[in-house]
Amino acid sequence: MSLPVRPAYVIYQWLWTGLDWLFPPNCGGCGVKGARWCAACQADAIVIQPPICIICGAINIVGEGQCFHCSNSRPSYSSLRSWALFKGSVRNAVHRLKYGKDVAMGEILSRPLIQIVSNQDWKIDLVIPVPLSVARKIERGYNQAALLARPISLATGWAYTPSALLRTRETASQVGLSIADRLINVSGAFEGNRIKLDKKNVLLVDDVTTSGATLMACSQALRLAGANEVYCVTLARAE
Ligand SMILES: [Zn+2]
Ligand SMILES: [Zn+2]
Numbered sequence: 406m407s408l409p410v411r412p413a414y415v416i417y418q419w420l421w422t423g424l425d426w427l428f429p430p431n432c433g434g435c436g437v438k439g440a441r442w443c444a445a446c447q448a449d450a451i452v453i454q455p456p457i458c459i460i461c462g463a464i465n466i467v468g469e470g471q472c473f474h475c476s477n478s479r480p481s482y483s484s485l486r487s488w489a490l491f492k493g494s495v496r497n498a499v500h501r502l503k504y505g506k507d508v509a510m511g512e513i514l515s516r517p518l519i520q521i522v523s524n525q526d527w528k529i530d531l532v533i534p535v536p537l538s539v540a541r542k543i544e545r546g547y548n549q550a551a552l553l554a555r556p557i558s559l560a561t562g563w564a565y566t567p568s569a570l571l572r573t574r575e576t577a578s579q580v581g582l583s584i585a586d587r588l589i590n591v592s593g594a595f596e597g598n599r600i601k602l603d604k605k606n607v608l609l610v611d612d613v614t615t616s617g618a619t620l621m622a623c624s625q626a627l628r629l630a631g632a633n634e635v636y637c638v639t640l641a642r643a644e
Contacts, residue, residue: 414560421512433501433510434494441513446494452517453487453642461617462486462642480617481624482609482635486525487642488517491613495641499612502640503549511552518553518610518638519560527636528606531566532558535611535623536595538572553640554610563608569601570609570627579615587618595623597630606634615643 431438434446457464458472462485467473489495502510534550542548558565573596579587607627614620624635
């Protein structure tokens, strides 16, 4: 399936072309002037290619198109796709998205995600970014996953509905935790809105996935609140 180009998205692209002309950007991957994402950084990105696990998108598959984890137990989401490995220029760009409040980075980095979702036969109703807690959002000023989710919604016409999923408690950093501990850490940290989610198919958007624990906790909350299918897309994947 390939999605039709929507007029609102075309206007949005014109706006960015104009802004880039007025305020020449520098590359989110390497800092070179003249582009928000340069050809060298694009070449440096390790884009994830098939064969991948048909469920979680992992690159290590063990027969029948599934990875070891998914063939043992299915995750709570329907499927997950990611654009590139969390390394080099991609890692730098994600860092800038996360800490630089860089809406322009969100626009350029959402493009491969729009391509990915257009190539799946996913029937989506709502686009939802993985939420930050209220305290974290106040501290940072914005949610980096939302910077990717908004342009996806604009390009596809799927409704941008961040209020359908809330993070109800702050979670400790996942860095250094095992997969099992990560799942425990984020379990029950999210709550879906029943009215908004009833029988809806959701596209959940995040910047990076490592173990998939956050996406699983979000999917559980979305399904508990009545969502039908939950599909996930992330910019990068840490292996
Ligand atoms: Zn670059
Ligand atoms: Zn898998």
